[in-house]
Every structure is written in structure tokens, then in C-alpha cells.
Amino acid sequence: MGDHQGIAGHFLMDFYCWRVATPSDHRVATITDPTKIVTEDSIPIIDVSDWNDPKVTESICEAARKWGFFQIVNHGLTLEDLDKIKDAGHRFFGLPKEERAKYWKGKSPANTVSLSTSFSPHAEAVLEWKDFLSFSYVSGDPEAAALWPPVCKFQVLEYMEKAKIVIKRLLEALLKGLNVKEIDQAREYVLMGSPVINFNYYPRCPSPELAAGVGPHSDISTITVLLQDDNGGLYVRATEGDCWIHVPPVNGALVVNVGDTLQILSNDRYKSVEHRAVANRNKNRISVPIFVDPGPDAVIGPLPEVLEDGEKPIYREIVFSDYSKYFFSKGYEGKKTMDYARI
Secondary structure (H helix, E strand, O other): OOOOOHHHHHHHHHHHHHHHOOOHHHOOOOOOOHHHEOOOOOOOEEEOOOOOOHHHHHHHHHHHHHOOEEEEEOOOOOHHHHHHHHHHHHHHHOOOHHHHHOOEOOOOOOOOEEEEOOOOOOOOOOEEOOEEEEEEOOOOOHHHHOOOOOOOHHHHHHHHHHHHHHHHHHHHHHHHOOOOOOOOHHHHHHHHOOOEEEEEEEOOOOOHHHEEOEEEEOOOOOEEEEEOOOOOOEEEEOOOOOOEEEOOOOOOOEEEEEOHHHHHHOOOOOOOOOEEEOOOOOOOEEEEEEEEOOOOOOEEOOOHHHHOOOOOOOEOOEEHHHHHHHHHHOOOOEOHHHHHOEO
């Protein structure tokens, strides 16, 4: 039977006794502090059953401008599609730890799949309690996925092929709000040239008040399309004040958020927003984000259509891979990494 504690769980249990004994003034208040949660606000839920309805496009663009986050329902992926990909993630993390470790970053048999855990426990004030298996998706190239874990390979490929349709619809709607009439092949590469799909696994945490599932951050993607499980745990920074809004799981919904790349392309018309995840004492949690990233050598900057009426650019043109390296060299700094691209 598989060990479901996860690599994070095994590693941190050795560190746990030391961390619990640290003085309370060295601990950082967790997101579950009720004074930090805004209960009267919630991000929009948009029915996209008719993608051609101008009101759907308007709702998507308005949500991207105001919130940077929204949920979509009736998007074309079935409940069976969503359950299959979540089950595939649980199957991988249900494997014996020796099997999972074959895909550990730096030892994986392919550079298109890697297992990681994203914290530095002796340096962080709040510990991250998460493992993630990451797949770099290359459409139409079966060799890229040849050495992915057999227990979930076909489910990931099938899910990505279906999700790609939803992603293109979302990008078409968002770019209509920026006066872009057509997404040609070159622009598609800038928007979604290198998508990455993760299985984010949060094992049960014995002391969630001392740990974080994921610390506060924005995404570097164009957009991120996230599937939550029923356990929830995702919080989004409120538009005002040092407060957070819970994003409750909605059956059949996908959570969409604006990434830094789209904020740059839109010249701040759309805003990427900080978000975070909490650890859970009682249940193992899984989520499945698709990070819709530009191609690595794509040049990103404010779109010509955004600037055509004389609007001044806020950002310079940068190569996406350069921004990505800078972003991941800094750890979690909220939105400070966007200064890299700012004029």
C-alpha cells in the first residue's frame, strides 16, 4: 500500500519537533486568522456555456480587471474528465515513496517531468507543506511524454488536450477586451507556447498553524487554470487591505487567474493577484493547475493594440525565460518581482 504522507510530510516530520518548540514571536500568523478573512466578498462564477455570447466575454474581462480571479462553469470539461485527472494525481502520490522518488527533480528520466517540494524549512518563517509533480506539455510530441509515470501519463495527456480548447476560448475572450481581433500562430506562442500542468499534493499536516500549503505569490503565467478538490484551501488577496478571500470549491468549476505575463501584455488593464493555500490537519488535498506560459524565448511587453491610442507603456519588453529565472530566484516576494519588467 502506498505511503500517502508525501515527501514534504516525511522531510518535515524530522524538523517538526524543533519547529514547534520555537518561540511564538518567531511564528507568522496563518491565513486562518479570522480577522484577515473577508467573508462578504467572493470572486465571480461565470457560466461560459455559450462562449459566443458577448456578455460572457464582458464578464470574463470585467472579472480579470477587478479581481484577477474568477471561476467558470459549463466550460465543456465533464465531471468525469475532472474526476479522472484528480484520481490520477492521487494514484501517483499513492505510490510507494521509492517509486515516486524516481521522478525527483534532477534525477527524473525526462526533463519534461519532475517531482519537487518547494520550501527551505530552515530559512522560512512559515513552512510549506506540499509536493508537486510537474509536466511540461508539448502538443503533438508523444516522445516528450514517453517517460512520464505510467500510472498517470495518459490521463494527463487526455486532460491537457481537452483543457487546451477551454484555454484558447479564455484567451480569445480576454484579448478581445484588449482590442486584439485574432490570435495567430506567432501570438499563440507568446500566450501559451509552453504550458505546464502540476499535481499539487498537500498531505495531512499535524500542525497547520505552523505551516503553509503555498505562500503568498502571483503566477508568472499568462493565465492559470486550476482544478480544486472538495477540500478547498485556496485564498486570494482582497482588492483592498491586508485581507484574504476564500475561493470555495464549486462542483465542476475551474478557477482562472491572471498571471504576471497577461498583466504586462495588458499594460496593467488586467492584474495578477497574490494567492495562497493553507495546510489541512485532517485530509490529503490535491489540486491540478495548468500554468499557461509563453514559449521560453517569447518576447513579452505591452501589446501594440493596447498602446495604439497613445497610452504610455508601463513595462519594457523582456524575454519570458529571463523573467522566469528572475522570479524563481527570488522565492515568494508577493508582486515585487514585476519590478524586473517595469520601466
